Amino acid sequence: MSTKVFVDGQEGTTGLRIHEVLAARSDIEVLRIDADKRKDSAERARLLNAADVAFLCLPDAASREAAAMVTNPNTCLIDASTAHRTVPGWVYGLPELAPGQRAAIRGAKRIANPGCHASAFILLLRPLVDAGLVPKSAVISATSITGYSGGGKKMIEQYQALPTEPALTSPRPYGLTLAHKHLPEMATHTGLAQPPIFQPIVANFYKGLAVSVPLSLAALGTTAEALQQAYERHYAGERFIRVMPLRDAATLEGAFFDVQACNDTNRADLFVFASEFQAVVMARLDNLGKGASGAAVQAMNVHLGVEESLGL
Ligand SMILES: NC(=O)C1=CN([C@@H]2O[C@H](COP(=O)(O)OP(=O)(O)OC[C@H]3O[C@@H](n4cnc5c(N)ncnc54)[C@H](OP(=O)(O)O)[C@@H]3O)[C@@H](O)[C@H]2O)C=CC1
Numbered sequence: 001m002s003t004k005v006f007v008d009g010q011e012g013t014t015g016l017r018i019h020e021v022l023a024a025r026s027d028i029e030v031l032r033i034d035a036d037k038r039k040d041s042a043e044r045a046r047l048l049n050a051a052d053v054a055f056l057c058l059p060d061a062a063s064r065e066a067a068a069m070v071t072n073p074n075t076c077l078i079d080a081s082t083a084h085r086t087v088p089g090w091v092y093g094l095p096e097l098a099p100g101q102r103a104a105i106r107g108a109k110r111i112a113n114p115g116c117h118a119s120a121f122i123l124l125l126r127p128l129v130d131a132g133l134v135p136k137s138a139v140i141s142a143t144s145i146t147g148y149s150g151g152g153k154k155m156i157e158q159y160q161a162l163p164t165e166p167a168l169t170s171p172r173p174y175g176l177t178l179a180h181k182h183l184p185e186m187a188t189h190t191g192l193a194q195p196p197i198f199q200p201i202v203a204n205f206y207k208g209l210a211v212s213v214p215l216s217l218a219a220l221g222t223t224a225e226a227l228q229q230a231y232e233r234h235y236a237g238e239r240f241i242r243v244m245p246l247r248d249a250a251t252l253e254g255a256f257f258d259v260q261a262c263n264d265t266n267r268a269d270l271f272v273f274a275s276e277f278q279a280v281v282m283a284r285l286d287n288l289g290k291g292a293s294g295a296a297v298q299a300m301n302v303h304l305g306v307e308e309s310l311g312l
C-alpha cells in the first residue's frame with residue numbers, strides 16, 4: 001500500500017524540491033492541492049488529515065496554523081520551518097544527531113526539520129561536545145556562507161532580477177542583530193550552554209552552504225587528530241555524512257574551499273583543517289538538500305522504516 005503524502009506550501013522553494021524528489025518514488029502517492037486553493041484553510045485541513053505524512057514548507061506562522069489543523073492521530077507532520085525545532089513533543093529530524101535519534105524519528109508523529117545553517121553547525125559540534133573535547137560552557141563562534149536560495153522565493157527573485165543590484169554582486173554578511181532564528185536549536189541540539197556567536201553571509205550563487213568554526217587546540221587541550229577521530233566514531237556507518245581526511249589534501253592543493261561541492265545531494269561533508277595550535281572545522285551541504293528538502297525526505301524515510309532500502 002502506498003504512503004499518502006501532502007506538501008503544504010507546494011509552490012515554494014522547499015516544497016517544489018520535495019515534489020521533485022518524490023516524483024521518482026513508486027511507494028508514494030502525492031496528494032495535491034489545487035493551486036487556487038493553496039491558502040484555503042478548509043482544503044488544507046482536509047488534505048493534511050488525509051495524509052500519512054505531511055510536509056510543512058511554509059513560513060513559521062502558517063506552519064503553527066497547519067499543525068493546529070491536524071486532528072488525525074495517524075498523520076505524521078514534518079515541519080521544514082523554524083516553528084517547532086525546540087518545542088517539546090517535536091522530535092528533531094536529524095537522524096545522525098546521536099544514538100537513539102533514528103528510533104525517536106521512527107516513533108514520532110511530529111518531526112521538526114533542522115535549519116540549514118543549524119544542521120551544519122550541529123553536525124560539527126555535537127560529536128565534539130559528546131566526546132568531551134569541547135566543554136558545554138564553551139563560547140563558540142561560527143561563520144556560514146550560503147547561496148541565496150536559502151532566503152526562499154523572495155530572495156531568489158531579488159538575486160535573479162536583471163540588471164543585478166550592485167550590492168548583490170559581493171557577499172553580504174547579515175544576522176547582525178546576533179539573534180539569528182537558528183540560535184536556539186544550535187544550543188539545544190549540541191548541548192552547548194549558550195548559542196554560538198553566529199555570522200551568516202549570503203552571496204550571489206544559487207545554493208550550497210559551508211559553516212566554519214575556529215577552535216583553539218591549545219585552549220581546549222586537544223589535538224586535530226582527536227577532533228577527526230571524534231567525527232569518524234560519531235558518524236561511522238552514516239551514508240549521508242562524509243568525514244573527510246584530516247587536512248583534506250585535495251582542498252589544500254587547490255587552496256580554495258568549494259562551498260557548492262555537495263549540491264544536488266543529501267550529503268554533508270565534514271573537514272578538520274589545523275596547524276599545531278589551531279583548527280578550523282567545516283561542514284558543507286546543499287541548503288536545499290541536507291539543509292532542507294533532502295533532510296525532510298530522509299526524515300520521512302526513517303519514519304517509514306524505508307531509509308535503508310532507498311537512496312533519496
Ligand atoms: N530555502 C531554504 O534553503 C530553506 C527553507 N526552510 C524553511 O522552509 C519553509 C519554506 O521555505 P521556502 O520554501 O524557502 O519558502 P518560499 O517562500 O519559497 O515558499 C513558501 C511557500 O509557502 C506558501 N505560503 C505562505 N503562507 C501560506 C499559507 N498561509 N498557506 C499556504 N501556503 C502558504 C507561499 O505561497 P506563495 O507562493 O503565495 O508565496 C510559498 O509558496 C520556511 O519556513 C523556511 O524558513 C528551511 C530550510 C532551508
Ligand SMILES: CC(=O)N[C@@H](CCC(=O)OP(=O)(O)O)C(=O)O
Nearest residue numbers: 081082115116117146150151202
Ligand atoms: C540566505 C538566508 O536568508 N537563509 C536563511 C536560512 C534558511 C533556513 O534554513 O531557514 P529555516 O530556519 O526556515 O529552515 C536565513 O539565514 O534565515
